[in-house]
Amino acid sequence: MSKKNKFIRVKLIVNPGAGSAIDADDNLKLVTGYLKKNGLKADVARAKPKVKATPLARKAIKDGYKIVIAMGGDGTVEAVMRGMVGSKVRLGIVPAGVENNIAKSLGIPVNLEEACALIATNKTRKLDVGQVKTGKGKSFPFFEMAGIGLSTALYPAANLPAAGEPSGLPSALPTSVRPETSPKVILTLDDKDQIEVDSMLVVVSNTSVFGKKFLVAPNASLQDGYLDISIYQNFSKTDLSGYYASMMEGGYSGNGKVLRYQARKLKVRSLPRLKIMADGIEQGKGTVTIKMRSGALRVIADKKSLWLESPAKAEGVPIPARDAAIPVVAHDELIPVSASDAVVPVTVQNEDLPAPVEQSRFQHEPHDEGEKLSASDPKTKKSAPREKG
Secondary structure: OOOOOOOEEEEEEEOOOOOOOOOHHHHHHHHHHHHHHOOEEEEEEEOOOHHHHHHHHHHHHHOOOOEEEEEEOHHHHHHHHHOOOOOOOEEEEEEOOOOOHHHHHOOOOOOHHHHHHHHOOOOEEEEEEEEEEEOOOOEEEEOOEEEEEOHHHHOOHHHOOOOOOOOOOOOOOOOOOOOOOOOEEEEEEOOOEEEEEEEEEEEEEOOOEEOOOEEOOOOOOOOOOOEEEEEEEOOOHHHHHHHHHHOHHHOOOOOOOEEEEEEOEEEEEEEOOOEEEEOOEEEEEOOEEEEEEEEEEEEEOOOOOOOOOOHHHHHOOOOOOOOOOOOOOOOEEEEEEOOOOEEEEEEOOOOOOOOOOOOOEEEEOOOOOOOOOOOOOOEEEOOOOOOOO
C-alpha cells in the first residue's frame, strides 16, 4: 500500500465467545492484520454477550463509520445486522463461529484472510430483511426465519447451540393443547387472503436454510421481496422431528401436508395463543404481524451465493418451480348464520379455477409429480392465493 494512501477506518465488532475460545485472541490479531493489509484500519469493540452487538452497531453508524464488520457466529452476525437495518452503512462479515451458515450462503469465504480481502471490495448487495411485530407493538428484524408454535422442532438435539449462542427453546405449545390436538392457526396474507388450518408450527422464512443446513424453504431468495411461508398442517411432534431430521445437511423431503405460500405481509393468530420466535429469540405469544423489508440491509457479499437466488433454481431441487401456477381445485363458500354471526364452510365442487392473486403466491408440496390440491385443503376465505405466473 502506498504511503500516500490513507487507511479507511472501519468498526470491527467481535464476539470473543464465538467458535473456539482458545483461538479467539489469535484470530482477532490475524483479522486486524489482514484488514490493514487491505487498507482498512479496524477499531475493535467486543460484544460479550453477543446481544451487545446490536447497540454497538447502532453507535458505529452514529459515529460515522461507513463499514461495520461482524466477527463471530451466525448469532453475532444477526445481532449486528439488527443494528444496521435501514441504514446505508455496509456490513462486512468475518466468519468465526461453528456453523457460519450466513457467511457460507452469501459466498463469504470461511478463510479469515480471504474474508478480509472481500470486505475491501465494492461487492455490496442489498438484501431483504423480515420484521415481526407482536401485539405489544414491539418490532424485531430477522434475517433467517420466524416461527410460530412448536419451536423445539426447529432446534433438535443435533443442533444444540455452542456456548454464547442462543439456548434451545422450550416447547411452544400451551398446556391447554393436548398432544393429539393441533392448535387453530389463522393467517392473513397481504391484508386480503385468509387461511385457517390446524397446525403446531408455522415457519416464515427469509432464507432457504438455517441450523444444520435445514432446507426449510427451497424457493426462498434474499432479493425477491417475499416471505416464504411453510405451514405444517396436521403434523404431530413426531412428524415434525422426522421431517426436519430428513432435511439436515441440505436434504429435501417433500411432504404433501406442508402448505407453502409467499406474501409480502402476513398476520398470524392462533387459538390457543402460540409462542413466537425470530432468529432463535422469543418474541412473546399470540397475534403477530410479519412483513418484508425489501433491500433494507447492505452486505458485502460475493455475487454468486446460495441465498441471493433460491436453491431450487440453482441446484434443481425437485419441487414445483416458482413461476408454475398450481391450481386450487375448490374453495370454501361462506354462509352466514344470523344467530351467532358465524360462518359455515360448504365445499364447492366443479368450479372454475380462480384468477391468480397478484401479491401473494401459493405452493403445495406434492407427494407425486403433477399432484393437484384437493378440496380437503385448509379453509380459505376470500380469494385463495396461488403461484404467481
